[in-house]
Amino acid sequence: PAAVYLRLYSGTLRLRDTVALAGREKLKITEMRIPSKGEIVRTDTAYQGEIVILPSDSVRLNDVLGDQTRLPRKRWREDPLPMLRTTIAPKTAAQRERLLDALTQLADTDPLLRCEVDSITHEIILSFLGRVQLEVVSALLSEKYKLETVVKEPSVIYMERPLKAASHTIHIEVPPNPFWASIGLSVTPLSLGSGVQYESRVSLGYLNQSFQNAVRDGIRYGLEQGLFGWNVTDCKICFEYGLYYSPVSTPADFRSLAPIVLEQALKESGTQLLEPYLSFILYAPQEYLSRAYHDAPKYCATIETAQVKKDEVVFTGEIPARCIQAYRTDLAFYTNGRSVCLTELKGYQAAVGQPVI
Structure with missing residues (x-):
């Protein structure tokens, strides 16, 4: 079976659970893996906010497992635009044609992945929705196509x-x-x-x-x-x-x-630059309440609501896509790994700060 990557927005998923799959059928969980400390490991239980890897041939792109009403918000839209891009090259020049063929095959099966060759520099450019997607593509190129690649740090796609x-x-x-x-x-x-x-x-x-x-x-x-x-x-x-x-x-x-x-x-x-924005839901320890408001402007983020539930505070807001990686890193540091930040593409808004052109 194919490896399917899922994000767990709500609840807990356990081995041998049976969950509804997109209203079509029931899916029994027979095996689960999660990323942990740089490795993919087996697990019996997955919790809210985690990325879960399941073996399945019946799950399709954008399928919802379980109760759709418990998603943080409706999916952005059926065919979102890629918001990140990078250049990718084979470690040996002789494998360039094989790499292009492999990327074409992957793009044909994933509407959120786009591949093109720059007409001036002749670099291979990948456009995609998120970093997890890039990690999946890199893993498939290595494991399925036996291709070793060099990938540059992704940058956001402006408009x-x-x-x-x-x-x-x-x-x-x-x-x-x-x-x-x-x-x-x-x-x-x-x-x-x-x-x-x-x-x-x-x-x-x-x-x-x-x-x-x-x-x-x-x-x-x-x-x-x-x-x-x-x-x-x-x-x-x-x-x-x-x-x-x-x-x-x-x-x-x-x-x-x-x-x-x-x-x-x-x-x-004249034109104005637009950049992709993410809406986020942040779950953090209650003592992080004041720091969250203090840190937000540093990452061009806006906190729209804050709600205290027992010892936890739940924030909602928006943040430029280019800032989310640094924001998550700081969150993990200051909360000792006790925070969960869920994001979803909101759309394009006027760019702030100094974008990389």
Whole structure:
């Protein structure tokens, strides 16, 4: 059976327990392992906050075991975007093609894992949701594919959002435009989380569908790299003006010119950096109450609620994804390992501090 990694949000899981699996069937726990002191060890009992490894061929990605109402909150959404990325390389150059094939196979089975080759540096770039996922990928490459790899420290994936409405037009036969096309685009910022919207205000009666599709393809390509080099989101792009010369103009002219026009429109608009934020639930000893409020600003975290239950205090709040690893390390130190911090991707918000570009 395949190894399945689960997070235990609530309750206790014991060997030989039978739990409901996503409302489809019952799953009997016949074997459990947990990470402990850098190793994967067998256990008879797993507790809230732990990562549990089960052998199973019936559990699928995003399945919920047990009572779904006891999750800390609804799952962020069905297809969350990766929020971390890193570069990965084989220890020997001769294994590069094998590594690319293996990563392609893994990405095909995991919608939260993306693999691409940088067109300039030719580095292999992995995008993923969390550090545990990267550890699983590294273990599979070693154990299943017999590949030893070098992985750099992950960094968060930023995004960009236009600051204000702007437009730009590049005209045909006006240097330095080398293409047989004229394109005018407008950019309008939308609220956070809106994504990208597109509208063509150029009539199909004038510019036929193949040219229209070429403009949209060029815009889609241009949105992959904003002013800081990150994907552009939360905006509306309008194709305002188009001109072609028959018979010399081709869709390729429009496809090539569109990202150049978009770049100029974004320069006039300016962009703000967005970074991924996590919502968290923190369980800690009651004596940590005052320190939690004191430490939060150091990690750009915001504590929204605090509730005392017996000798334990439960905090909820939000924190930039880039700060969570250091925050967890400090929590473990100051509470002598008695804290549990559960996180979930909340979405993208305006970046604070000095991001790594």
